[in-house]
Amino acid sequence: MDFQNDWRMGVVYENEIIIDAHGHMGPWLDFNVPEQGSPDAMVRTMDQCGISTTVISPHLCIGPDYRLGNRHAYEAAARFPGRLVPFVTVNPTYGAAEIQQEIEYWAANGGIQAFKLHPSLHQYKASGKDYFPVYEYAQAHGLPILSHSWAGDPLGGASTLGGLAAQFPAAGFIIGHAASSWQVLDEAEKEAHEHPNVYLDLTGSRLIRGLIEDMVKRVGADRVLFGTDNPFIDPRPGLGRVLAARLSDDDKRKILGLNAKRLFRL
């Protein structure tokens, strides 16, 4: 298998582990998501380009009803075992007590493999106390936490996540959208160097030329995770960015799936 040459021929990688560590599901308020971003349409699209597994947080979770969204995620995962894996997403504005109940419910009903936070949409700083049931559970069970992040983000910025990574060293902290600009890469790189449990997510719509190669040079391929936002955004541009990158096939394999397989215990 030679990613750079095979990709240009439209080869679908049936024997490679390709895990999209940053997925969503369903419709969204301010734009058209064809086929309502259904799990069936997502899996069909994954099949079309060789993505084995997508870890999902339905749009409903990062919007108004995280509990109903979590239910949708677990239902979709049950329909497509091994292909769709649920995040447990929480909205801290509903308070730590409700979040604690939500964690206990899913721990007892299907198990928890990872958490997803969206401090920006929920307008709540990632270091706030109502998120702590998540951090404590992740710390106790060695689970990864993906957080939306942006350059200079006052709520979920890289430095805030880095501080949490120091506080909860057994949890994995994934800085979302770490390749969305050179500025966010600068911020995320600093945290990755200081905290071994910090990972950088590639999800983003603006696929800046040369950034992925620079990211790997700075933090190493072991700390980079493939993610796409599917179906918020189509997953194929993000996949192509990795397949076509000026990186070794070994590094591409780590980024595309091996790192996530280890981190998410898939």
Add this chain to the structure above:
Amino acid sequence: MTPTALDFFDCNARIGRPTVFREGQITTTDELLAEMDYAGIRRALVYHTLAAEWSPNDGNDMLRQELSGQNRLYPCFVALPPATGEMPDPDGFARMVREAHGAVRLFPQDHTFSLLDWCAGPLLEALAAHSVPVLVHIGQTSWGELSAVLSAHPDLPLILLGTYYRVDRCLYPLWERHDNLFVESTTYQTFRGIESVCARFGASRLVFGTNVPELETGGAMTPILYADIPQEDRAAIASGNLMRLLGIEH
């Protein structure tokens, strides 16, 4: 050039030294051709940074010089409305562009003019008369302005660049009304967007582009290589539609 499953013709490439440079950025035709070889892109429609970021006339002259003798690169000239006399007369300019199998790119926001007829009308009329495609980035205009231009100039092929996943609710109504609107596929990253557009409006509405050197070529090519549409539709998006618009047969 390494083999690819499709013949790619990029509608959105750039050469020239930009105002803000980053190490490793492509500025010359040789560097652009090397990038195209690496990705597997055979041809590209190219504009010059100095035409966009300094002087359209001077930048266009530099583009002509840079592309002289190149058979894989086609010119995308930058234009202004004619009222101030900064550009050649629209009719002669449009004829020259068409004879070169080129196109015209407009920067109404950066260059401080309106696309509406009271300002750009004579230029757009001449370009339409010579079937010269016009490329405009969505950040340089507005949906209302686009609607007015497409209505006033139904024979003007307009390629909208830089769209994204939030555009369908304005884009679809325009496509329902105007056959002369085309969208660069690169940043149109709507989930299953290519499939949805092909089913609803046909593959002729999308044109492959990369926005190199700003963005990745691989990210631009992959949605077409892996699109859930017939191979002839993939080929149309990868190169066929742009060739038709530029009047290139092979």
